[in-house]
Amino acid sequence: MAFADEYDAMRRALALAATPGVPLHPNPRVGCVLMAPDGTVVGEGHHCGAGTPHAEVDALEAAGDAARGATAVVTLEPCNHTGRTGPCAQALIDAGVRRVVVAQRDPNPVARGGLEALAAAGIDVDAGLLAEDAVALNPAWTFAHENGRPFVTWKLATTLDGRSAASDGSSQWISSAAARRDVHVLRALSDTVLVGTNTVEIDDPRLTARDETGADLPTQPLRVVMGNRDLPESRRIFDDSAETVQLRTHDPLDALRTLYADHDRQHVFFEGGPKLAAAFLKAGAVDEVVAYLAPTLLGGGKSVVGRLGIRNIDAALRFDLVDTLVLMPESEDGVEELINLRLTLRPRQATTATATDAKDD
Amino acid sequence: MAFADEYDAMRRALALAATPGVPLHPNPRVGCVLMAPDGTVVGEGHHCGAGTPHAEVDALEAAGDAARGATAVVTLEPCNHTGRTGPCAQALIDAGVRRVVVAQRDPNPVARGGLEALAAAGIDVDAGLLAEDAVALNPAWTFAHENGRPFVTWKLATTLDGRSAASDGSSQWISSAAARRDVHVLRALSDTVLVGTNTVEIDDPRLTARDETGADLPTQPLRVVMGNRDLPESRRIFDDSAETVQLRTHDPLDALRTLYADHDRQHVFFEGGPKLAAAFLKAGAVDEVVAYLAPTLLGGGKSVVGRLGIRNIDAALRFDLVDTLVLMPESEDGVEELINLRLTLRPRQATTATATDAKDD
Numbered sequence: 012m013a014f015a016d017e018y019d020a021m022r023r024a025l026a027l028a029a030t031p032g033v034p035l036h037p038n039p040r041v042g043c044v045l046m047a048p049d050g051t052v053v054g055e056g057h058h059c060g061a062g063t064p065h066a067e068v069d070a071l072e073a074a075g076d077a078a079r080g081a082t083a084v085v086t087l088e089p090c091n092h093t094g095r096t097g098p099c100a101q102a103l104i105d106a107g108v109r110r111v112v113v114a115q116r117d118p119n120p121v122a123r124g125g126l127e128a129l130a131a132a133g134i135d136v137d138a139g140l141l142a143e144d145a146v147a148l149n150p151a152w153t154f155a156h157e158n159g160r161p162f163v164t165w166k167l168a169t170t171l172d173g174r175s176a177a178s179d180g181s182s183q184w185i186s187s188a189a190a191r192r193d194v195h196v197l198r199a200l201s202d203t204v205l206v207g208t209n210t211v212e213i214d215d216p217r218l219t220a221r222d223e224t225g226a227d228l229p230t231q232p233l234r235v236v237m238g239n240r241d242l243p244e245s246r247r248i249f250d251d252s253a254e255t256v257q258l259r260t261h262d263p264l265d266a267l268r269t270l271y272a273d274h275d276r277q278h279v280f281f282e283g284g285p286k287l288a289a290a291f292l293k294a295g296a297v298d299e300v301v302a303y304l305a306p307t308l309l310g311g312g313k314s315v316v317g318r319l320g321i322r323n324i325d326a327a328l329r330f331d332l333v334d335t336l337v338l339m340p341e342s343e344d345g346v347e348e349l350i351n352l353r354l355t356l357r358p359r360q361a362t363t364a365t366a367t368d369a370k371d372d
Numbered sequence: 373m374a375f376a377d378e379y380d381a382m383r384r385a386l387a388l389a390a391t392p393g394v395p396l397h398p399n400p401r402v403g404c405v406l407m408a409p410d411g412t413v414v415g416e417g418h419h420c421g422a423g424t425p426h427a428e429v430d431a432l433e434a435a436g437d438a439a440r441g442a443t444a445v446v447t448l449e450p451c452n453h454t455g456r457t458g459p460c461a462q463a464l465i466d467a468g469v470r471r472v473v474v475a476q477r478d479p480n481p482v483a484r485g486g487l488e489a490l491a492a493a494g495i496d497v498d499a500g501l502l503a504e505d506a507v508a509l510n511p512a513w514t515f516a517h518e519n520g521r522p523f524v525t526w527k528l529a530t531t532l533d534g535r536s537a538a539s540d541g542s543s544q545w546i547s548s549a550a551a552r553r554d555v556h557v558l559r560a561l562s563d564t565v566l567v568g569t570n571t572v573e574i575d576d577p578r579l580t581a582r583d584e585t586g587a588d589l590p591t592q593p594l595r596v597v598m599g600n601r602d603l604p605e606s607r608r609i610f611d612d613s614a615e616t617v618q619l620r621t622h623d624p625l626d627a628l629r630t631l632y633a634d635h636d637r638q639h640v641f642f643e644g645g646p647k648l649a650a651a652f653l654k655a656g657a658v659d660e661v662v663a664y665l666a667p668t669l670l671g672g673g674k675s676v677v678g679r680l681g682i683r684n685i686d687a688a689l690r691f692d693l694v695d696t697l698v699l700m701p702e703s704e705d706g707v708e709e710l711i712n713l714r715l716t717l718r719p720r721q722a723t724t725a726t727a728t729d730a731k732d733d
Contacts, residue, residue, distance in 0.1 A: 170688065171663060171717075172677050173534020181685040289671055302532060304665075306717050307688040310650055310680025316533050319671025324542040327531060327668040332711040335698065349720065350693040356532075356667050359710065 020084040027057040039149040041066040053077035067099040079107035088117040091124035100125040110135040114145035118156035151278035160267035176313040201280035207287040208238030289317035300356040330356035381445040388418040400510040402427040414438035428460040440468035449478040452485035461486040471496040475506035479517035512639035521628035537674040562641035568648040569599030650678035661717040691717035
């Protein structure tokens, strides 16, 4: 295999990084191509998960002596620290690589500095080629390292009139079975599921990620309960089906920083109740909303989000709709369920719409 | 033109009935094909609007003497009364038609009886062929005559958390400009727009159907305000851009029966507030919901629907989602709006909420 230019090589490195089946957490997807000056590929590699060789080392091993004088094309800046493996920047220097082209600069404060180390060793370096594609490989990982806290997806289930429970407190089930199954898919794609003490007391959820048969999946997100209240050990969140942590704080950002710094968490799937959801929204700690909308009306009951302190329509929290999924009903026990919708929203950056006074109804 | 059988002729009659550009209200779309015994088409016709010849008469005129001995294939049972035109049943008898095949039986109590009149005159009659397709041509007309009241579409605009206004009462604008324009299209497809006195007092809407430039369309639905309260003449609903009626009742079914019986109304576009919407829902008088969903959160303010007296989640009013439309934002004055969704729902069952005094946070 040979490439005409570094752009083509980077596209190959991105494809290698995206190899399916790689267990990621807490590491990013990375791909690397080693290319001789004539464009011939002398080695390829990708990262296969925590504790295994990084992509660059994988590619260097494949190339052997042919790495000398080659150009390394990597989707992520080579690391400059010794974790479970040695620093990749040093490995590239030792192998006699002539030039290193990276897509994304490393946002991880403890690993960055690779390009500087390479440049100091006299290696030609370049960064930014197809960087957006590289970021898209590891959105939560990138977000977490850039912001010092995990990316937060707020999951909510609501009626058309914004209720999460009826006036007697009953909430099972607002959503259809298809919607509830979809929640398990999204839990499994996160590394953390978070609720408040109130949800644990009232709903007593297990918060595991389960397959279509209801069995726990082999890999489980960390279960986190936030709040100062002491909870009985008998609550299902404390069973042995997954790890559980209680964070004794009411401050969303405090909790999130702890999850990043002490628990290496990058993506929180937040399933808290209205009051905690309002606290997260007010703290600017909701990065994505996944709303399961049931086409039902209650005309009363518990609101899906607590008080936000918003008085005027112009101050409404605004979101961009990025995805709509129609969840077709399943017919269980002869009862045909309602079609539910899943809406995915991202906060619109604080552009308050100018209130025009034109009255027109 | 010749048809192999009556099925093909009826499909042609349905197509004739659906001829675009026919101003309907208060009449139904009807198509008619007159076919000689060998299948040759000797006349075709369709109804072109109130005061013009009915489809059968239109076809008979085209056929002339060739109508004698022919089979009339009509999408709707020929009328048996003299309105602005004479009874079609009699016209078919007079023309010497041998057989009449109709799709839909006439649900209009004052016009029905055509098939019986034809049979009494010794004409061979048959009904039901492609009847569902014929009903689909005139859904609101059919509904109104079958139920003695207009079909009701409830239009609402809501945030993701089910709010129609902020806590200071501000509600302009919950929806995007694209959503508000779409409302005018739906108003124009109805023959009546209905609100309560409260909406007239608070929002003072004009309730006309307008085009994209904001100009009133040439044909306007009847504007109806419901409630006993006296309203100032200066309210915009009373301007001269369309007819307006005040119905002095709080009972949705009472108002709807009056609109059917006294005003020949078949399709009400209901734009009332939360309290009146709750009354319509409790009366089982919402046949369709068109919900404009803005991806925003208020965390307080006015609910989109008032108390329904529902205490338990199992008693939630349930709807089938029949359509989802993504309303792409328009960029006006450099401000890019949010994507809104339009959801169209139909009640799952005739659910009448039990009117108990539910406690509601």
